[in-house]
Amino acid sequence: MSGSNIAFVLTCSIAGYKACEAVSRLVQRGHAVRAVATGSALRFVGEATLEGLTGRPVLTGLFDRGAAMEHIALTRWADAVVVCPATANTLNRFAAGLADDLAGALFLAHDRTKPFVVAPAMNPAMWRHPATVASVARLREWGVRFVPVGAGRTACGEVGEGRLAEPEALVAAIEGALAPAGPRWRILVTSGGTAEPIDGVRVLTNSSTGATGAGLAAAWARAGHAVTLLRARHAIAATPPVREETFFTFADLDAALARLLRDESFDVVIHAAAVGDFALAGVEVKGALQPAGTGKLDSATAPVLRLRPNPKLLETLRQRSRNPAVRIVAFKLTEGASPAARRAEVRALLDRAAPDLVVQNDLTARSAGGAFPADIYRADGAHAAHCSERNDLAPLLESLLAPLIPSPIAHQAPSHAALP
Numbered sequence: 540m541s542g543s544n545i546a547f548v549l550t551c552s553i554a555g556y557k558a559c560e561a562v563s564r565l566v567q568r569g570h571a572v573r574a575v576a577t578g579s580a581l582r583f584v585g586e587a588t589l590e591g592l593t594g595r596p597v598l599t600g601l602f603d604r605g606a607a608m609e610h611i612a613l614t615r616w617a618d619a620v621v622v623c624p625a626t627a628n629t630l631n632r633f634a635a636g637l638a639d640d641l642a643g644a645l646f647l648a649h650d651r652t653k654p655f656v657v658a659p660a661m662n663p664a665m666w667r668h669p670a671t672v673a674s675v676a677r678l679r680e681w682g683v684r685f686v687p688v689g690a691g692r693t694a695c696g697e698v699g700e701g702r703l704a705e706p707e708a709l710v711a712a713i714e715g716a717l718a719p720a721g722p723r724w725r726i727l728v729t730s731g732g733t734a735e736p737i738d739g740v741r742v743l744t745n746s747s748t749g750a751t752g753a754g755l756a757a758a759w760a761r762a763g764h765a766v767t768l769l770r771a772r773h774a775i776a777a778t779p780p781v782r783e784e785t786f787f788t789f790a791d792l793d794a795a796l797a798r799l800l801r802d803e804s805f806d807v808v809i810h811a812a813a814v815g816d817f818a819l820a821g822v823e824v825k826g827a828l829q830p831a832g833t834g835k836l837d838s839a840t841a842p843v844l845r846l847r848p849n850p851k852l853l854e855t856l857r858q859r860s861r862n863p864a865v866r867i868v869a870f871k872l873t874e875g876a877s878p879a880a881r882r883a884e885v886r887a888l889l890d891r892a893a894p895d896l897v898v899q900n901d902l903t904a905r906s907a908g909g910a911f912p913a914d915i916y917r918a919d920g921a922h923a924a925h926c927s928e929r930n931d932l933a934p935l936l937e938s939l940l941a942p943l944i945p946s947p948i949a950h951q952a953p954s955h956a957a958l959p
């Protein structure tokens with residue numbers, strides 16, 4: 540497949556400099572980029588910069604001389620339209636269907652079989668405002684793809700969400716949207732908690748619901764990946780087209796992982812299952828040891844449970860994998876831990892099991908409503924990204940994994956259709 544044609548719309552944000560870096564990288568990777576800038580965007584980024592980076596004139600207005608039909612010609616030419624940085628003003632205008640400038644006309648005239656990618660950038664209060672929240676939800680419903688915003692210190696000095704994604708993530712999201720239909724990566728997701736039978740009816744288990752794994756599986760299947768969800772019997776089920784298998788005990792999960800990793804070649808394993816650290820070694824009743832998992836203990840006598848540690852499955856994934864280049868994402872859940880303690884836990888996990896990414900979050904900060912404050916770390920321990928909502932986790936991980944997995948697009952020689 541050749542490089543793609545990208546209409547790249549810049550709106551007014553100080554983050555325009557990061558968008559220029561993304562444009563530069565896209566051009567270097569063989570894509571043809573045509574820049575469009577709103578009048579306000581040009582207060583931050585000069586036309587000469589955009590022309591220099593793209594090698595083509597910049598479009599700025601609906602009535603530019605000789606370019607009056609560009610909003611139609613450009614939508615036909617472009618394989619994808621990208622709005623980056625996207626202001627609150629532009630998002631709200633898109634959601635209202637306004638087309639009195641070139642960006643709005645491009646949005647309405649867009650061929651909706653092609654990707655329309657938006658990378659917002661704004662002050663945290665603007666990002667949280669109900670007007671913006673409603674517009675984002677509406678645009679998502681219409682098929683617009685969002686590059687997750689970052690969190691941290693914004694240009695106005697406020698700390699919060701609303702920062703433009705970093706150039707690497709922008710390029711990965713754009714190329715991800717442009718990737719041909721059909722399975723892109725083969726992904727195995729584990730989810731839910733293992734159970735250890737005490738007797739024939741009672742189990743030792745944990746409170747994992749499997750929501751994170753099921754959500755990731757569904758989002759990645761929608762994004763065109765071939766996803767297998769290996770989930771606990773009582774965890775949240777997969778939605779088609781995700782293929783699923785279930786497990787109950789640690790031993791079931793261990794055996795299913797061994798089989799799947801041996802028989803199939805996965806590009807990515809997301810190990811989100813809450814694997815019990817202990818199995819039942821035996822059950823002691825009135826001093827006599829009985830085997831676990833059989834019969835029904837008399838409720839009148841409290842048994843003593845003898846536990847033995849389970850092996851760490853995370854550490855076995857790479858060596859069991861048919862694909863030696865498999866990328867592994869691990870999860871580290873803490874409970875009420877300080878930031879320093881969380882980092883230490885991540886460091887220990889990286890040293891022990893060498894995953895490619897670790898998603899760390901704390902139980903006290905999560906909510907059923909979708910809040911999912913998590914930090915994502917790379918294999919060398921560097922902080923890679925912060926995630927705020929469950930919905931953002933799949934695209935964030937995708938953008939961090941993309942540079943680690945060979946992409947057909949990155950290796951293509953450019954071969955562009957004529958510009959309009």
Ligand SMILES: Cc1cc2nc3c(=O)[nH]c(=O)nc-3n(C[C@H](O)[C@H](O)[C@H](O)COP(=O)(O)O)c2cc1C
Nearest residue numbers: 550551552553577579580626627628629660661662
């Ligand atoms: C210095 C400065 C920086 C601004 N940065 C942003 C920004 O990052 N995000 C945003 O939504 N609006 C920002 N604004 C407000 C926009 O400029 C304003 O909403 C404008 O109408 C957006 O126009 P556009 O969406 O057509 O580009 C900024 C304004 C100023 C003066």
